[in-house]
Amino acid sequence: MRTRPRPIGSWLLASPLLVALALPIVALALASGPDELLSALGHPRLAEAVALSARTTALSLLVIVGCGTPLAWRVARGGWRGVALVETLVALPVVLPPAVIGIALLDAFGRQGPLGGVLGDSLAFSPAAVVVAQIVVASPFYLQSAIAAFRDVDDDLLLVARSLGATARSAVWRVALPSALPALIGGATLAWARALGEFGATLLFAGNLPGRTQTLPLAIYAALEEDVSLARALALILAGFAVGAVLFVRLLPDLRRIWPGRAS
Amino acid sequence: MSANQWDVTLRGRLGSLELDLSFATSAARVVVVGPNGAGKSTLLRALVGAELGLTGQVCVGGQTWQDATLYTPPERRRIGFVPQGCGLFMHLNVLGNVGFGCGGGAGAHQRAMDALIAVGGAHLGTRGVGELSGGERQRVALARALAAEPSAVLLDEPLAALDPVARIELRAVLHAQLRDRIAITVTHDDRDVAALGDWLLVVEDGRVVQQGPVNQVRAGPETPFGAAFFGVTP
Amino acid sequence: MGSDAHNRLCRVSLALRCCLVGIATLGCGPGADTPPGRTPLLVLGASSLATALRELESAYEESHPLVDVQVSTAGSQTLRLQISRGLRADVFASADPAHLDALHRSGWTDVAQPFAKNTLVIAVRDDSPLRDATQVDRVPRLAIGAAGVPVGRYTRAVLDRANAEIPGFRTRFMANVVTQEPNVRLALAKVRLGQADAAVVYLTDVPRAGAGHPPSPRATLRAVAIPARWQVEAQYAVARLRLAPQAVAAAAWIQWLRSGTAQRVLRRHGFHVQLAEAP
Numbered sequence: 001m002r003t004r005p006r007p008i009g010s011w012l013l014a015s016p017l018l019v020a021l022a023l024p025i026v027a028l029a030l031a032s033g034p035d036e037l038l039s040a041l042g043h044p045r046l047a048e049a050v051a052l053s054a055r056t057t058a059l060s061l062l063v064i065v066g067c068g069t070p071l072a073w074r075v076a077r078g079g080w081r082g083v084a085l086v087e088t089l090v091a092l093p094v095v096l097p098p099a100v101i102g103i104a105l106l107d108a109f110g111r112q113g114p115l116g117g118v119l120g121d122s123l124a125f126s127p128a129a130v131v132v133a134q135i136v137v138a139s140p141f142y143l144q145s146a147i148a149a150f151r152d153v154d155d156d157l158l159l160v161a162r163s164l165g166a167t168a169r170s171a172v173w174r175v176a177l178p179s180a181l182p183a184l185i186g187g188a189t190l191a192w193a194r195a196l197g198e199f200g201a202t203l204l205f206a207g208n209l210p211g212r213t214q215t216l217p218l219a220i221y222a223a224l225e226e227d228v229s230l231a232r233a234l235a236l237i238l239a240g241f242a243v244g245a246v247l248f249v250r251l252l253p254d255l256r257r258i259w260p261g262r263a264s
Numbered sequence: 265m266s267a268n269q270w271d272v273t274l275r276g277r278l279g280s281l282e283l284d285l286s287f288a289t290s291a292a293r294v295v296v297v298g299p300n301g302a303g304k305s306t307l308l309r310a311l312v313g314a315e316l317g318l319t320g321q322v323c324v325g326g327q328t329w330q331d332a333t334l335y336t337p338p339e340r341r342r343i344g345f346v347p348q349g350c351g352l353f354m355h356l357n358v359l360g361n362v363g364f365g366c367g368g369g370a371g372a373h374q375r376a377m378d379a380l381i382a383v384g385g386a387h388l389g390t391r392g393v394g395e396l397s398g399g400e401r402q403r404v405a406l407a408r409a410l411a412a413e414p415s416a417v418l419l420d421e422p423l424a425a426l427d428p429v430a431r432i433e434l435r436a437v438l439h440a441q442l443r444d445r446i447a448i449t450v451t452h453d454d455r456d457v458a459a460l461g462d463w464l465l466v467v468e469d470g471r472v473v474q475q476g477p478v479n480q481v482r483a484g485p486e487t488p489f490g491a492a493f494f495g496v497t498p
Numbered sequence: 499m500g501s502d503a504h505n506r507l508c509r510v511s512l513a514l515r516c517c518l519v520g521i522a523t524l525g526c527g528p529g530a531d532t533p534p535g536r537t538p539l540l541v542l543g544a545s546s547l548a549t550a551l552r553e554l555e556s557a558y559e560e561s562h563p564l565v566d567v568q569v570s571t572a573g574s575q576t577l578r579l580q581i582s583r584g585l586r587a588d589v590f591a592s593a594d595p596a597h598l599d600a601l602h603r604s605g606w607t608d609v610a611q612p613f614a615k616n617t618l619v620i621a622v623r624d625d626s627p628l629r630d631a632t633q634v635d636r637v638p639r640l641a642i643g644a645a646g647v648p649v650g651r652y653t654r655a656v657l658d659r660a661n662a663e664i665p666g667f668r669t670r671f672m673a674n675v676v677t678q679e680p681n682v683r684l685a686l687a688k689v690r691l692g693q694a695d696a697a698v699v700y701l702t703d704v705p706r707a708g709a710g711h712p713p714s715p716r717a718t719l720r721a722v723a724i725p726a727r728w729q730v731e732a733q734y735a736v737a738r739l740r741l742a743p744q745a746v747a748a749a750a751w752i753q754w755l756r757s758g759t760a761q762r763v764l765r766r767h768g769f770h771v772q773l774a775e776a777p
Contacts, residue, residue: 106583124585125540125570155314156347162338163312163345164365164412174364178355204580207542207570222571225545225683228690 025239032232040233048211049219049234056127056215057195060134064142064191069184072143073172076150090143093136101136102204105129109205129206130213134195141194145187149180186249193245197238269325269446270294270463274310276318281306283318283470287463294448295461295478299489303470304450305348308418311448312345313338324416325446344409344417348424350401358388358396358404365412379411380404383437399430406441416446423456435459454494457482466490536566539747540587542577543569545681546616546649546700547591547734550767554760558751561759565747573681574648581606581739588748591736591755593700594648598735610735613756614769616700617729618652619721621689626696631724632660634696635670641677641685641694649682652730653698659728689719696722700732702768734769 032040040046075086093101109123109132123129153176161171177184199217206213208222216238223231273286285307287294296304310318313329313336322330329336345351353361363376380386385403388396396404402422409417422438423431431453439459442449449460457464457478464481466474466489474486485491543551548571555567570587572580578597581590582604590607592598598610622628628637643650661668676694679685686703688694704721736755738748754760764770 103579103583106580106585122586124580125587154351156349156351157353159309159312159314159338160345160347160351161353161364163341163343163414164408165339165342165367166365167339168337175353179353181355203572204576207580208572209568209570212568213570222548224687225548225681228687 025243028232028236028239032229032236036229037233037236040227040230043230043233045210045214045219045223045230046234046237049214049216050237052127052130052211052214053196053216056130056134057192059131060138060195061188061192063131063135064139064195065184065188068139068142069146069177072146073150073176075143076147076153087147090140090147092140094140098137098198098200099204102133102201105133105136105201105205124205125207125209125213127206127212130202130215133201133205134198137198137201138191138195140191142184142187142191145183145190146180149183149187150176152183153179182252185252189245189249193242196241196245268323270448271321271323272311273320274307274318274322275320276316278303278306278316278318278470281470285310285467285470285472286320287465287472287475289463289475291462291477292444292446293442293461294463294465295457296448296450296465296467297452297457297490297493298465298467302467304467305420306470307467308345308347308420308448308450311416311418312343313341327415342412342415344412344414346402346405346409346417346419346422348420350405352393352401352405352408354393356393358385358391358393361393361404362408362411364408375413376407376411379407382410382441383407384433397430398425398427399434402426402430402434403437406437410441416448417442419447419449421450421452423451423453454482536564537744537747538566538568539589539744539751541567541569541589541591541751542581542587543571543591544574544577544593544648544734545571545683546593546703547571548683550702550764550769551591553763553767554755557759557763558754562750565751567751575646575680584741586741586743587739588742588744589736589738589751591734592648593732593734594651595733595735597648598737602737605740607737607739610737611752611756612733612735613752614734614761614764616702616732616734616769618649618656618698618724618732619701619704620696620724621686621699621704621719621721622696623689623692624718624720626720628696628722631722631728632664634722635667635674637696638674639676639694639696640671640674641679641688641697642675643682643685643698644678644680647680647682648732649685649698649700650678652732655730656698656724656728659730663727686719700768704768 071086074080075083075090096104106124109129123132157175157179158171161175162168166174196215197217198215199221202213202215203218203221208214208218210219210222214222216234220231220234220238223234268288268290269292271288275284277283281301281303283303283306285303296307298304306316310316311322311324311329319332320330321332322328327341328334329341353364356364358380359373359376362380363372366372366375377386380388380403383403383406385400385407388400388404393401393404402425406419406422409419419438423434426434435456438449442460447460449456451457451460461478464474464476464478465472466481466485466487468487468489474481474490481490482494483496485494485496541551541555551569551571555569558567559565574592574594574597577590577592578601581587581601590598590601591613592610593616595610595612598607601607602609620628620631620634622637626637628634634640642653645651645654657668657671660671677685677688679688682699682703685694685697686699689697701721704719736752738745738752742748761770
């Protein structure tokens, strides 16, 4: 009996990339000794940075999902002038370097900026500035996922829902949103991870104030200047969150299957 | 007030298709045939109330849903609609689908179960939509349309995706369920025409090219398509 | 509307309420978390001042409980960028008087006042064979500051002086440079991490016993002195920003910085002294 030939070629090509992806995480985990990690875990800066990152990213996510879902719906439905412009706007923060976004935010909210008068230029160097920077860099990740998911919703499904008595808005809530939900959750998770890792724009626009604007990435950078083992511990924690987020998105379909009361 | 059950005039342009769909009849059950892309599905969607930009008048069962001054949105037309591919909601199970249009009140669950029983799908209850066969999906889609107690039922190629055995079974179910209803069915199968319709429309290129009692049109088709469909030389 | 939609609405309103609470806890402005009655004072400092500024912050707040000093450290270029964009900070402390002069000329700050000096050393790991600065051009991997950064410019000035004495020194040295960091502390980190074998940094950057932080056991560093004839003096200066929201408090803090208590703290961190011999 002839055994199936193994796909050696594609694995050979794939392995360098696999190694490049896995190496940083593995090296990070191996570089710290357990006692170093434990002592670093008790550092006050760590608790401050984690708490700040948690609060700001939660708020950013809320705004991104709350404002982004209706926007994505409108863009996906199309049929109005300026759809193409909005889609370009949505893609912009992905291609702009974070430092550029940081400078742009300083300009936008500074005294001379368009919003200077409204907010009295007190936004920069505040925790709210952290949230703004995170929203700007992370929302494309949710929006693009949501727009694609909403575009995939069959028009006929909505029509059926309406024929059964649902208003247009009710049809969106009861049919479009649930069917797009896996993609929405995936996009939201990626946006959250991006917000969590945001550095360049935050440093420029929100500053590096421990306890107020020094998020986890900024804390890692600051720790690198003084205490490398603390930097490693923070980096491991951040990596842990990121890995958790990616795993969550990956396992989502399986989770839905075992969710009680719902059938796939 | 017309004595017709169906009094429809729809005109407009959709994409590359110039539509002029008009028919009127006092018969309750209408069947629609025609080549692909002729506008049959568009006709159904317009009757459901989708905003396609078509002008004209739609009167069904004595109710005016659309005319020059009036436009009733789909949720107020009380229609049962089964599109091509069934249009089942994947995130709900069978009962969730069937009961979608029943409201939330006390009798909702019972109405859903009754509709499911009527189409022969009582055993499907809490199954997920993804686990159903083609015939079972059609039953669920039909039950969902009927459970909401519609004034009219619109079916788009309900038996197209079924194997021959399932087709015979479902045809019988449809025949029973549509017997006393105002309904319009799009089909590619001559046997459906005989079983499910009293009035026949032949739609080609966005226009109703022939309409009349089923037997009359079947015996005397006026277009090449009709001739090929019914196997009669024009 | 079924119970399904009703539940969803409840969840949405709950989320909105959480959102409002969240916004309330974050607030706006540097004074956001400042307790009522205290004046917030935003100090922008170069990275090399980070450790010292932390101690200066608590020292000042002890004697001035009504002031809440907030310190944001970053590379000098970042800080200069933020200030010239109209950032509403109070004080800017920099390792580079030229930066401050430029800002003063463009009207962003008041006249800069010197408050400390620093000197350069070569930082190596404890197990390094390097004992003599004149041999540093033979060290395989060197880390220095980038040309636009204060420490980078001071380093190049030292190299010029060395080159006048030992021809070819600068060329050999630069040939071994593996990285030019935008931030002096990062150059040091490269040595700690083992990516470089020596770095030209400030004397104050190399941790000393009692300077305020325990050295990590795996990365003990020591400083190799640079000969006095090659040495340059890094002059630190501080200025109040024209747009300072707390102009009076800022002036008071600057004055304090140049007075006894603050100067003693700075000296303890290694400023204001010339390194005569290797510790």
